[in-house]
Structure formats: C-alpha cells, structure tokens
Amino acid sequence: MAGSRLTPSRPCRKMVAPIPSPFPSRSDPLPMDVTEKAQTAARGRRIRRENVERILKAAELVFAEAGCAGATMADIADKAGLPKANLHYYFGTKEDLYRAVLDNILRLWLDPLAGLDASADPATALTAYIRAKMDASRLRPNASKVFANEILHGASQIGEFLAEDLRRLVDRKAAVIEQWISEGRMAPVDPRQFFFMIWSMTQHYADFEVQVRTVLGRKKLTRDDFAHFTAEVVRMVLRAGGLAPPDDPVSCTGGVPGES
Amino acid sequence: MAGSRLTPSRPCRKMVAPIPSPFPSRSDPLPMDVTEKAQTAARGRRIRRENVERILKAAELVFAEAGCAGATMADIADKAGLPKANLHYYFGTKEDLYRAVLDNILRLWLDPLAGLDASADPATALTAYIRAKMDASRLRPNASKVFANEILHGASQIGEFLAEDLRRLVDRKAAVIEQWISEGRMAPVDPRQFFFMIWSMTQHYADFEVQVRTVLGRKKLTRDDFAHFTAEVVRMVLRAGGLAPPDDPVSCTGGVPGES
DNA sequence: GTCTATATTGTGATAGAC
DNA sequence: GTCTATCACAATATAGAC
Structure with a gap:
C-alpha cells in the first residue's frame, strides 16, 4: 500500500538508525483450532487497520504543524492515543511513516x-x-x-x-x-x-x-x-485564461501595459 | 537591529535551553591608550559586522533547506566557516538566530x-x-x-x-x-x-x-x-483584474460559466 | 574575539515482559 | 499485539583556555 511512488532516499535529518530495521511481518506459530484461528486473525487485521488509520491521521496533523524534522514520534503517538513503540511496530521508522503519509x-x-x-x-x-x-x-x-x-x-x-x-x-x-x-x-x-x-x-x-x-x-x-x-x-x-463569464459586469476594460 | 517586529514566543521545537541566556554585551575592561583603544574597537566592530553577515547568510540558506527544526547550528557554522560556539556568541540561541533571519x-x-x-x-x-x-x-x-x-x-x-x-x-x-x-x-x-x-x-x-x-x-x-x-x-x-494589455491577441472571448 | 572540549537532554529506536 | 523501560546518539548550549 505505501511507498509505491516514493524515493527511499534522504531522511528528514541525519537520523540515528544505523541498522536498516526490516518491516516486521506477521507470524502465528501457535497451534489453534481453524475457525478460532481465523477469528483471531480477522480481529487482528481489523485492529491493525484501525491503528494504522489513527496513526496516519495523527501523523499528517503533526507533520503539517511541525514539518518532517520538527515532528516527534512521541507527539504523534500522543495524538494517536497509542504508545510510541506501536508506531515503530507498524511503520518501522519515522521516515517510513512520513513516506506513508x-x-x-x-x-x-x-x-x-x-x-x-x-x-x-x-x-x-x-x-x-x-x-x-x-x-x-x-x-x-x-x-x-x-x-x-x-x-x-x-x-x-x-x-x-x-x-x-x-x-x-x-x-x-x-x-x-x-x-x-x-x-x-x-x-x-x-x-x-x-x-x-x-x-x-x-x-x-x-x-x-x-x-x-x-x-x-x-x-x-x-x-x-x-x-x-x-x-x-x-x-x-x-x-x-480569457474566459470571462457572461454575468461579469466588467467584461473587457482597456488598460495601459507596463513599461516594457 | 534584530527582533523588532517578532513575537518572542515559541521555539522551533521544545528546545533544551533551561536557562534564559542573556544576550552577551561587549565590555572592554582593559586599560589602554585612547587611540589604540579606538582602533581596536573599530576593528572589532568590523569583524563583528562581517561575521554577523556571514552567519545570517548561511543561516538563511540552511533554514530554507531544512526548516527551523531541521536546521542545525553545526551545519550553519560549517557554511559560515566559523566554529559553532561563535554562533552562540553572536546570537545566543538558535531561536534568536532564526528570528534575526x-x-x-x-x-x-x-x-x-x-x-x-x-x-x-x-x-x-x-x-x-x-x-x-x-x-x-x-x-x-x-x-x-x-x-x-x-x-x-x-x-x-x-x-x-x-x-x-x-x-x-x-x-x-x-x-x-x-x-x-x-x-x-x-x-x-x-x-x-x-x-x-x-x-x-x-x-x-x-x-x-x-x-x-x-x-x-x-x-x-x-x-x-x-x-x-x-x-x-x-x-x-x-x-x-480586467486589465487586458492592448497587444493581447485574445481580448475577450465569451465562455460558459460552471454549473453554479 | 576565537575555539576546543564537554555538560545535558530530547528523541529515535529496541528489548523484552505481558 | 501491546507497552514499559532503556539505550544510543545527536544537537543545543556553555565553560574556559587561548
């Protein structure tokens, strides 16, 4: 979904991140009944979707107010009503979140x-x-x-x-x-x-x-x-564009051009 | 010179600065010959003026490229060709420098x-x-x-x-x-x-x-x-503004207004 | 006035218990 | 999936020798 047309290049500022943390993938290694497993997975997807949505919304607000460098993950987390670690769980890095927005x-x-x-x-x-x-x-x-x-x-x-x-x-x-x-x-x-x-x-x-x-x-x-x-x-x-609407009271007043 | 019309309120971001550092004022407590003193002071003013100018120029560039929060004093100092501490000597804080710009x-x-x-x-x-x-x-x-x-x-x-x-x-x-x-x-x-x-x-x-x-x-x-x-x-x-220059080939073409 | 060295802390990111 | 506790670092700002 995210990152389709975006250049994965320079961060907002020189950032910490020495290790290129890979995006976490979901895994359910626990043995479970099939229907039960499906229900859990469905609920998980719903929660994920809702959280991602809330984070993106909060992030858009904070990035707009403070800019990319000025925005803080803590502030975004606050406004999303989630702990800061969850933002990293869903989006990896601040830069990834910014690109998603x-x-x-x-x-x-x-x-x-x-x-x-x-x-x-x-x-x-x-x-x-x-x-x-x-x-x-x-x-x-x-x-x-x-x-x-x-x-x-x-x-x-x-x-x-x-x-x-x-x-x-x-x-x-x-x-x-x-x-x-x-x-x-x-x-x-x-x-x-x-x-x-x-x-x-x-x-x-x-x-x-x-x-x-x-x-x-x-x-x-x-x-x-x-x-x-x-x-x-x-x-x-x-x-x-030379497209004067007909109801316009002044259609075409002559004028003197500037000193060319 | 600086800070005349500016609101001395919120910084770029929540910044460190717990102590409101006062702007450093010049003082020459050393006893000296009068003309010698005047020459030194004159040279000092010239250096100050030149340095302030270089810092402001570099700061404008860096603030433009990175925004207020994204700009760093180190980067500005580099581009001004001065050590970082001098920026604080002349402008106190990053916020003060930003306001001066x-x-x-x-x-x-x-x-x-x-x-x-x-x-x-x-x-x-x-x-x-x-x-x-x-x-x-x-x-x-x-x-x-x-x-x-x-x-x-x-x-x-x-x-x-x-x-x-x-x-x-x-x-x-x-x-x-x-x-x-x-x-x-x-x-x-x-x-x-x-x-x-x-x-x-x-x-x-x-x-x-x-x-x-x-x-x-x-x-x-x-x-x-x-x-x-x-x-x-x-x-x-x-x-x-209804001021069509006379040399304009299309002066007033009729058009259909949008669906109001 | 200049500049090196350093104190301090805000911030991104992670580990690991639940 | 969630979230507390913590690490590592980078950036502001200052102290103090020159």
Missing part, C-alpha cells in the same frame, strides 16, 4: 487534474477543477501543508513522483489547454504557467491559512469564507 | 507592496509590483522559503507582524484597488483575494522551485526562464 497525499493531488478533458467546455472544466482544489484545501489542509513542506525542502522523498507521474500528467493536460487555445476557445497562455497559477492560488488557502486569516482579521475560516474565496478564484482564473 | 526578510516583504499608489495607472503599477515580487523570488529564493516555512507552520514567530504591520498595509492597499474599481479602471475583484493571487503566484516560483523545475524538465532555472514566467504572470494577473 505522503503516499496517501499524492493520490489527492493527481485525481482532480486527471479529470480535465479536452472535449469538455473549457470554462466548465476549469471551474470544476478549481472547485476540487479549493475543496481539498478546505477539507484536507494538513495534507496540503505536508505536501508543500516536502516540496519547499527539496522534495527529497517525492522527487521521483514529480519527475515521472506528475510531469507526464501535466504534459498530457497541457496538450488539452493547447488544444483549447488552438480552437480559439481560450486566450493563448503558457499551459504550464496556467497550471502553476491554479495550484498556487488554491493551495495558498491551505498552506498560508494563518496569513489569510490574519490579514482578513478572522479567527477561523468558515465554509462561507471558502465559498467566497472559491468564487473569486474561479472568476480571476477564468478571466486570466 | 526572519526580521531581515520582513523588510523585503513589505517594501514592494508599499509602492502601490492610487494615483498611478493600475496596469503599470501592478506590473511593477509583480516584477518586484518575481525578482525577489529569483534573487532571494531562500528568503521566500524561510518565510513560507514560517507561515506554513503557524507563524509562531511572526504572528504579530502579520496581525499588525502586514494587515494595516494590506488594508491601505486594498483601498487603492477599490478606488481603481470605483473609477471603472479595473474589474470588480475582492482586493485581498487579488493580492493573495499575486503573492501566491510570484512566491510559487521560489517556494515550489523544485516542482516548477521538474515539471518543466529543467535542471536549473535561468534568468530567461524567469523573464518568461514574469511575462506570463503579468499577462494573467492583468487579465484577471
């Missing part, structure tokens, strides 16, 4: 973009994409923060993901934008810069949430706040 | 925005602002990364800066945007979301540089790359 996040990242389809209407498709990204920022801000932190510090764990999976997907989706442009349905933008715009704007509301909140003078961002942000982002991005 | 950065942050003037032409003024921000991303990427990392993890050090200085400045500059809108010189955007757009797009090229580079298949971003990014960002932002 990241691996969960990468799925969130690719799925919305994969939906962009050339046969759809540009404004409709882009609006849906932006909404999906804004929903992700609202509902999974910690996932976004962990991802941002990983990129910010060099993407040592997900470098391969960026170079392979993401790059290929972006190449395909850039072709979609280019097709729209060549059909005259969009302004001629650099497709990749256009994606950077959408990513940075939408993720900003998760990653820089403190700044957004403070500048707006809010104690907490509500669902209504996010609805407003989303509407504004959609409007601005569509206009940036 | 941040304090340098805050200036960079406010200055370009402060230049926005209501009497100027909107497109010209915004173009200049975007260029200044893109130049900052190109020339001081590590400063941007340290700032992003600080916000990402809760802004425990610069919370006061955000709530006071930045918020006040944004309030003033939002009024500028609103004036332009009321004069019909810009599309009616939420001024603060408009600023978020500019900040996130421009800082993206520093903070997410690895991702930008990888998606584009570049080994390194050149000055020409940045010139292209800047031109695209300017075009998109101006269009988003």
Whole structure:
C-alpha cells in the first residue's frame, strides 16, 4: 500500500538508525483450532487497520504543524492515543511513516487534474477543477501543508513522483489547454504557467491559512469564507485564461501595459 | 537591529535551553591608550559586522533547506566557516538566530507592496509590483522559503507582524484597488483575494522551485526562464483584474460559466 | 574575539515482559 | 499485539583556555 511512488532516499535529518530495521511481518506459530484461528486473525487485521488509520491521521496533523524534522514520534503517538513503540511496530521508522503519509497525499493531488478533458467546455472544466482544489484545501489542509513542506525542502522523498507521474500528467493536460487555445476557445497562455497559477492560488488557502486569516482579521475560516474565496478564484482564473463569464459586469476594460 | 517586529514566543521545537541566556554585551575592561583603544574597537566592530553577515547568510540558506527544526547550528557554522560556539556568541540561541533571519526578510516583504499608489495607472503599477515580487523570488529564493516555512507552520514567530504591520498595509492597499474599481479602471475583484493571487503566484516560483523545475524538465532555472514566467504572470494577473494589455491577441472571448 | 572540549537532554529506536 | 523501560546518539548550549 505505501511507498509505491516514493524515493527511499534522504531522511528528514541525519537520523540515528544505523541498522536498516526490516518491516516486521506477521507470524502465528501457535497451534489453534481453524475457525478460532481465523477469528483471531480477522480481529487482528481489523485492529491493525484501525491503528494504522489513527496513526496516519495523527501523523499528517503533526507533520503539517511541525514539518518532517520538527515532528516527534512521541507527539504523534500522543495524538494517536497509542504508545510510541506501536508506531515503530507498524511503520518501522519515522521516515517510513512520513513516506506513508505522503503516499496517501499524492493520490489527492493527481485525481482532480486527471479529470480535465479536452472535449469538455473549457470554462466548465476549469471551474470544476478549481472547485476540487479549493475543496481539498478546505477539507484536507494538513495534507496540503505536508505536501508543500516536502516540496519547499527539496522534495527529497517525492522527487521521483514529480519527475515521472506528475510531469507526464501535466504534459498530457497541457496538450488539452493547447488544444483549447488552438480552437480559439481560450486566450493563448503558457499551459504550464496556467497550471502553476491554479495550484498556487488554491493551495495558498491551505498552506498560508494563518496569513489569510490574519490579514482578513478572522479567527477561523468558515465554509462561507471558502465559498467566497472559491468564487473569486474561479472568476480571476477564468478571466486570466480569457474566459470571462457572461454575468461579469466588467467584461473587457482597456488598460495601459507596463513599461516594457 | 534584530527582533523588532517578532513575537518572542515559541521555539522551533521544545528546545533544551533551561536557562534564559542573556544576550552577551561587549565590555572592554582593559586599560589602554585612547587611540589604540579606538582602533581596536573599530576593528572589532568590523569583524563583528562581517561575521554577523556571514552567519545570517548561511543561516538563511540552511533554514530554507531544512526548516527551523531541521536546521542545525553545526551545519550553519560549517557554511559560515566559523566554529559553532561563535554562533552562540553572536546570537545566543538558535531561536534568536532564526528570528534575526526572519526580521531581515520582513523588510523585503513589505517594501514592494508599499509602492502601490492610487494615483498611478493600475496596469503599470501592478506590473511593477509583480516584477518586484518575481525578482525577489529569483534573487532571494531562500528568503521566500524561510518565510513560507514560517507561515506554513503557524507563524509562531511572526504572528504579530502579520496581525499588525502586514494587515494595516494590506488594508491601505486594498483601498487603492477599490478606488481603481470605483473609477471603472479595473474589474470588480475582492482586493485581498487579488493580492493573495499575486503573492501566491510570484512566491510559487521560489517556494515550489523544485516542482516548477521538474515539471518543466529543467535542471536549473535561468534568468530567461524567469523573464518568461514574469511575462506570463503579468499577462494573467492583468487579465484577471480586467486589465487586458492592448497587444493581447485574445481580448475577450465569451465562455460558459460552471454549473453554479 | 576565537575555539576546543564537554555538560545535558530530547528523541529515535529496541528489548523484552505481558 | 501491546507497552514499559532503556539505550544510543545527536544537537543545543556553555565553560574556559587561548
């Protein structure tokens, strides 16, 4: 399940771990009745699944708040309601746990973009994409923060993901934008810069949430706040792509370009 | 010099420091000839200034690469070419050093925005602002990364800066945007979301540089790359604000809005 | 002011009883 | 599978000779 697309390279910091501890495998050497054994195994799997889930959830929170190096296993264990040793039982090392958290996040990242389809209407498709990204920022801000932190510090764990999976997907989706442009349905933008715009704007509301909140003078961002942000982002991005919605009061005001 | 706008609160992590070590003050108790003493003091100040500068530069790099918690005094000392103990001599604690680095950065942050003037032409003024921000991303990427990392993890050090200085400045500059809108010189955007757009797009090229580079298949971003990014960002932002440059081939294509 | 040597402790990881 | 007790180490910070 975990570690599929991740580079098993550099840890958060130079860490202790002189011995590469192998992942512990389950073994039941005790002789038992068959049905009884099956029941025990089933319960064991359920407990494992629940614990893994709780650990991953707590880890995402702590990694988001403190970063990879700043996070401590003790803190994660506390928030998961389990003793620290259990984290090592399930995940081996802190780095392994960090990669497992990241691996969960990468799925969130690719799925919305994969939906962009050339046969759809540009404004409709882009609006849906932006909404999906804004929903992700609202509902999974910690996932976004962990991802941002990983990129910010060099993407040592997900470098391969960026170079392979993401790059290929972006190449395909850039072709979609280019097709729209060549059909005259969009302004001629650099497709990749256009994606950077959408990513940075939408993720900003998760990653820089403190700044957004403070500048707006809010104690907490509500669902209504996010609805407003989303509407504004959609409007601005569509206009940036030459896709002004018809209900827009100002459609096209002339302006003087900057001193080139 | 340092620590003017910074909240002296939570450290990067729970740190050792049980004793609040006071900042060491200079003292010259040795009896000396007056001119000789002055010369020694002058040379001392010069050495101090140079060392402080080297330490701050190295610290900015290391804090950007590893984050606040992940950075080590030993690593900073290595990159500064000084023994570790000297860092503590000049800055006391790691947290103090981190705050000094941040304090340098805050200036960079406010200055370009402060230049926005209501009497100027909107497109010209915004173009200049975007260029200044893109130049900052190109020339001081590590400063941007340290700032992003600080916000990402809760802004425990610069919370006061955000709530006071930045918020006040944004309030003033939002009024500028609103004036332009009321004069019909810009599309009616939420001024603060408009600023978020500019900040996130421009800082993206520093903070997410690895991702930008990888998606584009570049080994390194050149000055020409940045010139292209800047031109695209300017075009998109101006269009988003309803300020289409006249040389833009697509001025205003109709589009279908998303399913509301 | 400089820098080696060291005190101290937070933290990742493991052993081993239950 | 669970969890207490413990180890080993790395990182902050300081003492004190130069």
